[in-house]
Amino acid sequence: MGGQVNLSWNIEGAQFYTVRSEPPLPDLPLITTSSSVSLQLEGNQSPDPKSYRVIIEANTPKGLERLIVNLRVEGRSVCSSSIKSQAQLPAAKSVLKATGLGHFDVPHVAGRLIVYHKSGLSLQSQIASAQSLGAQWVRDLGGGWNLYRTQPGQEAKVAQSLYQHGLGQYVQPEYLYQPDSLAVPPHNRSYQLEQAPLFRLMNLEQAWQKLDEVKPGCDAPVVAVADTGFYTQRGDLAPNLTPQNSWLDVVGDEIENPRPVRGAVEPKPGAGANHGTQVASIIAATTNNGSALAGTAYNLLRVLPIKVFDAKRQAGTLQVAQALEYAAGATQIAGQVFINPTPAQVVNLSLSISKPGFRDPYLEQVLEQVTQQGVVVVASSGNADLPSVGYPASSPYVIAVGATDINQARAKWFSGYASNYGAELEFVAPGSGVPVAYGPSKDDYALAYGTSASAPFISSAIGLYLLQQQQLGKSHTDRLTQVRNCLKSAGQNASAWNSQTGYGLVDVAKVVDPHNTACFPKE
Structure with a gap:
């Protein structure tokens, strides 16, 4: 891939050696008495490999001896490697400013x-x-x-x-977060009748067409969904999940006595059993294969399931923090280290605490930490009809997503339940009558209402954007800022933010458009 290459050899009877290469390499040809040499090979920026012949010659009592070493510098993949994350233990949290x-x-x-x-x-x-x-x-x-x-x-x-x-200096309880879901009505089955009108609000079909020819070698970006649990055996969801050895239940059955489990994230009946499955299916339902539902990602992204809620539907500060750390690469739970073999680039948190002005300083520092590691966190604004966005969506390290209805207005469902809004709101996505996977059986689905359903639309849009970045060989050091700028440029209210719907619905076709300089700046 480029870098330093060390060669050594043994030619009996030689006193000095001539080293040359075809085509020429820096510092060659060389005449040396040493039987070793270090060569510096530049990285290959073209997609095709480069080959070099290194020729080592020496005069010996038996005549001219020649050794030939063939070096191959692999071509740069059409996909940028910048999408990948490094599995590592959480960095030390920054010094707390709160008291x-x-x-x-x-x-x-x-x-x-x-x-x-x-x-x-x-x-x-x-x-x-x-x-x-x-x-x-x-x-x-x-x-x-x-x-x-x-x-x-x-x-x-x-x-x-x-x-x-x-x-x-600062003392807090371990807060309990709630999944932002509402009641789910009976089943439905038609993409054209039920999903398409919602997907077209975000121009997803045109976005899929722009990503139709995904280049070989591109890694599917990973969206971690931290939620109540997942019916992973569903045939219309399983193909788009990460491998089972990457799944993690950070809590087990009791938040008071956490028992983390790798590879098993099945929900407990009645404990918001369908919530995680619903959220995951909006992104990762298998598409174009005859199943009932289409996923917003059209099989181009993978979902990493992380269970953070216990059997009583409780998730604390530590569970959410551990899920974020694990998504980024690794976490430590009760002295046990869990390393994630498929680090995520996006984390979806369809959960919140809806209290005006609320902050969770411990969780805030973890959010800062994973953001610095290149992870983009998306969270739902909450369903309490408040003029302030719930936490963690209100964090500056999180992209806040509210819900809209089919008429592109702030979603209102029934008395006391509507999408939270306010100064921290950034975008909205469909959150009324969204078809989602429901239950453990393939093709069983229902309609979901709430900002829980809205957040995965934006998480999916970000994942598709990162995929397009790979294909174009683009990379950015400040991923969250670049993602925000890109989404804003594609927002329905891009030039006129408002507190009800933020920058509005996101046109995903603009997000993945290589000619959109807000998303793909010219170098």
């Missing part, structure tokens, strides 16, 4: 506190002092963060004591 206490009026895990320790005191002395105040240390979360256990119902009181005694 004080978190929101204890928001649903949270009973008996759990996440504490950012002040510097200056040893961990041992802090642990001992915290225990005297009713907080038992559980484990180090890295970067100054630690997990404590306390009596259920005493979280706020103990947090106040820890903060007042200088044992935490």
